[in-house]
């Protein structure tokens with residue numbers, strides 16, 4: 001991949017494994033146990049997530065498509081047409097929805113470069129291959145790495161004005177205090193009058209949320225359990241996938257969906273290479289994901305806290321999802 005930089009390679013494979021292991025051991029030593037959701041996205045996890053987005057019950061992707069399809073002209077018209085624009089997408093995944101916006105912006109013959117950043121090399125490679133086929137005229141450059149170093153790399157290497165895309169409910173994966181900190185970090189990486197276009201999953205009927213995160217085909221369960229399989233593959237652990245169950249629930253006080261893996265019995269798991277054992281009681285949870293839900297008013301408050309101003313809000317016909325265009329103040 002010659003139009004891609006792999007930031008994690010700078011660390012080396014052994015360092016990456018050590019970093020993964022440290023975060024896993026740290027999370028499994030806590031009470032309650034937890035694992036960071038960014039580790040869902042190895043090649044298998046990225047593929048399963050892509051399949052989840054096609055499920056009938058998984059509304060966020062469809063709603064965001066609906067918003068882009070209905071408002072693409074208005075969204076793009078808010079971005080001034082002069083000079084080069086870097087469209088930097090954080091956690092791009094398969095980028096399927098983004099193509100609607102890219103097609104629209106290409107129509108206006110502007111000088112744009114699309115720069116997706118994702119921790120998954122599989123996601124970046126598939127997306128760049130797809131874009132090469134479908135938009136051969138589009139300048140692209142992929143960054144494989146985490147959000148913060150990825151953004152820093154782009155700021156150091158790419159000149160021009162910036163439009164950062166943070167779509168889906170990626171921001172929702174951060175606990176609220178960390179979400180604010182991360183938005184401030186994005187703001188600090190931008191120049192005055194740059195833009196952030198952000199996806200915020202809206203608070204809604206809880207039954208809709210519960211169905212989306214406990215789908216009838218069991219893909220969300222597979223996605224969650226893949227984290228255990230990934231540790232077995234990469235960290236020589238011996239999790240028995242039959243003895244853990246996916247559990248997705250909504251906390252109405254915090255306003256967040258939460259995913260857990262629940263141990264179905266008393267058991268121990270050995271990480272053989274390190275001779276490290278962790279004990280799990282029957283019914284003990286491992287917290288694996290937050291998916292925070294917002295209100296339009298919270299978009300306004302968050303933008304103000306993080307030195308952005310709301311340019312516009314776009315919602316789908318069911319008002320399930322919000323895309324907010326913020327400008328750096």
Ligand SMILES: C[S@@+](CC[C@H](N)C(=O)[O-])C[C@H]1O[C@@H](n2cnc3c(N)ncnc32)[C@H](O)[C@@H]1O
Pocket residue numbers: 037038041046049053061090091092093094095117118119120123145146147148166167168169170
């Ligand atoms: C829930 S998916 C959403 C993908 C896409 N934005 C969408 O709306 O369909 C999250 C994506 O963010 C990436 N990701 C998660 N945590 C990340 C991190 N800390 N740094 C970079 N990418 C991350 C994952 O690999 C995955 O492709």
